[in-house]
Amino acid sequence: MNALGFEKHDHAHCMADGVASVAEACQAKGLQLTPVRRRVIEILLSEHRAMGAYEILDTLRAEGLGSQPPVAYRALDFLVKHGFAHKVERLNAFTACTYPGESHTPAFLICRECGAVVEAAAEPSKGDLGAAAEEAGFEIEQAVVEAEGLCPACRRKKAGGA
Amino acid sequence: MNALGFEKHDHAHCMADGVASVAEACQAKGLQLTPVRRRVIEILLSEHRAMGAYEILDTLRAEGLGSQPPVAYRALDFLVKHGFAHKVERLNAFTACTYPGESHTPAFLICRECGAVVEAAAEPSKGDLGAAAEEAGFEIEQAVVEAEGLCPACRRKKAGGA
């Protein structure tokens, strides 16, 4: 589980790779990565934070790729459905998947200060949630695991500024 | 961790107890359990499911306790803030706390078929999320843990009806 995403990295590279891997996956599965869909995943990859549907829509609108809410929501639904993006329930916002291709339950670390979102992989069947489900006879199909708090950089700022 | 809440229980009893324990806790902490607040926690306790703010507001309105959204949201904010209720992010809805008084991170089991919601206690600092946070140097302040799937009763129905 690699969740070191808060620290610096080669962003242009990770973004290009991200789009490429989504394109490959679409080709492999016979999915249509249409211009709007491609652009939305690009937008999401371009920032390590969760973006609202309307924020994405604003960008699409400025680029002439669509101006009505359904345009953004349809693209996001496609991306989420096929595992290329996730919805962060806590924020009613969306973020590119860090581990596309691998089936997983995303676990998010959300910085309340700077808004950065980092994804780790979780296994809800283990841990407290899985134990509770088993005890109750509940069958888990999907899980939401999200933590809000302070990322390393914002912790340092707090400590320094205080 | 008791998450057997999907099975039958003495509901009138659990509801009366719930209101009483909230009232006691308010008294102990010097919090005002005003009519609207009391009624909202009663409404939430009366059903083992998550209810939308506007659904609650409809009831309040019918009873002359307030008719505008802020009335419901303020009462819910109070209840959530003091741990008497929780918000289920996945559903944008609210539910009474099953373990009032004990400080905890709620973990929800949400039946997608019948809408029942059962709360278990989780310890996000352990498990995948805690491990990821530690590795990333992230400080968790709050966590959302929610699972969607089938409750025991709905699983039986599925199995029987198929």
Add this chain to the structure above:
DNA sequence: CTTGTATTTGGAATAATATAACATTACAAG
């Protein structure tokens, strides 16, 4: 190439969820 079918898109309207802002009331402390 044409046809049939499914998918995708465009766009208007509206639903559902949530908050901002400000005036008013209640009540206890000084």
Add this chain to the structure above:
DNA sequence: CTTGTAATGTTATATTATTCCAAATACAAG
């Protein structure tokens, strides 16, 4: 009584999301 704090009433608006219908496009089968 005055002042401070908390709670309420109310209007308006912001934000997030979906429904619905029509038009365009993609793509495989013939």
